[in-house]
Amino acid sequence: MQTRILLLSGCRCIALVPAKRKIIPRQGGYMDTNKFRTIVQGLAESYRSGFGVNDSGLSGIPDRASIAKLCDLMLHVVFPGFFAGQQQLQVQVHWVALRRLIADLEDDLHRQLQRAYRFQERCQGVSEKDEKDFLECIDAVTTSFLQSLPEVRRLLESDVQAAYENDPSAPGAEEIIVSYPCIEAIAVQRLAHRLYQLEVPFLPRMMTEVAHSRTGIDIHPGATIGDHFFIDHGTGVVIGETTTIGSHVVLYHGVTLGAFNPLSRNEEGMLERGQANKRHPDLEDHVTVYPGATILGGRTRIGHHCIIGGNAWVTRSVAPWSTVTMADPDLTIRQNSKQGPGDFAI
Structure with missing residues (x-):
């Protein structure tokens, strides 16, 4: 690491700059054969327990890339034309285009549902269902999910309206849909929640984790959320599985709706889930x-109609129309000399 001293406005600033070094080609070939064999044997031994090993191949498990694409397709259905990589939905031919779009979503969802349920059977060690019964189950889940889409769109319209009503910097619905991270996170959660209610394995959580990785907003698919929901800024928000949220609720960044005793157990001593x-x-x-x-x-x-102030720590119920705030912290303000802040280092 090289040290470089810079002079800025009469102050000394010390900056650390990585030294430029060449990458030296490896000499002498590969690792010693015995060491290499030991590593391979150690990993092979750890695989025998079956932990973290999928022996069914990628065709037998929902994969993250496919679920991300599924999320994008769902987002295009609820917000046509707003998400990159998807075709426009022209109003004058909306019936033809919409039928094609829903058919594509039906095919993709059906495929991922098959993977999820078959993988669950293998994980639980149960025998596979008869193919006819299995496909009838997948068909029923797919149909039920697709039938919920108009209601999801109604809720999302109210969410966009809530963002517009609570954020004076929002010029209109279009900018909110295309740019606000909370809209993507809430939309994906509302879609995943429908699958969660249908007891679909794997997919709901994978979907919300796609949104989490993109937006920094972590909403469990099990959370129940009312209409007109808005998360301003969003980064660092966490909403747990058994949370219920009413209508016209606003959260700001860094809010946690979490568990106070996540490890409670039943009478048999088993962790309740x-x-x-x-x-x-x-x-x-x-x-x-x-x-x-x-x-x-x-x-x-x-x-x-409660207001919970910033950085508050709340572990008991609060009556309606209450305001909860933390006591003002003691601030220490030190007056600097008139000559400036003096030397500093970065």
């Missing part, structure tokens, strides 16, 4: 939660 373990809070209608606030616990209920 899913909706059976109510561990995340409930937010009633017209609640606003400001940046960095943390609300925890399955028994915690935030009443309607």
Whole structure:
């Protein structure tokens, strides 16, 4: 590492600049044969337990790239023409184009559902269903999901309206749809939630993790969310599986709706999972939660028209029409000399 000293406005600034070095070609061939064999044997031995090993090939498991494409196709259905890589949906031929679009979505979803259910059977060690019964199950799930799309679009229209009503920097619905990360995250969660309700394995969580990786907003597909939902900025928001959110709720960046006791167990001492373990809070209608606030616990209920201030730590219920704030921190302000801030180093 090289050190370079820069003079900026009379102050000394020390910058560290990586030294330029050549990559030296490897000399003497590959690793010693015995060491190489030991590594291979060690990995092969670790594979024998079956942990983290998929022996069915990529055709037998939902893969992330395919699920990301499925999310994009779903987003194009609920917001036609707004997501890159998808064809435009012309109004004058909307019936023909829409039929083709829904048919494409039906095919892709059907394929991924088959992979998910077959992989679940292998993971659970149960015998595969009869092919006829299996396909009838997949058909029913696919149809039920597609039938929910008009309702999903209605909810998303209300979400876009909520963003417009709560963000004075938004010039219109078009910019909100095309650029706001919360819209993609909420849209994918609402779509994944439909599959979650149908008890589809793997796909719902994979879908919301696609949105999480793209937007920095982590909403579990199990969360129940009302209409007119808005997340401003969004980065760092976490919403747990058993959370319920009412209508006209606004969250800001860094908000956590999490579990206070995530490891509760039943009478047999087994860890309770899913909706059976109510561990995340409930937010009633017209609640606003400001940046960095943390609300925890399955028994915690935030009443309607509450305001939760920034960085608040809430683990018990709050009555309607309440405002929760942290005490003002003590600030220390030091007056610098008139000559400037002095030397500093980066």
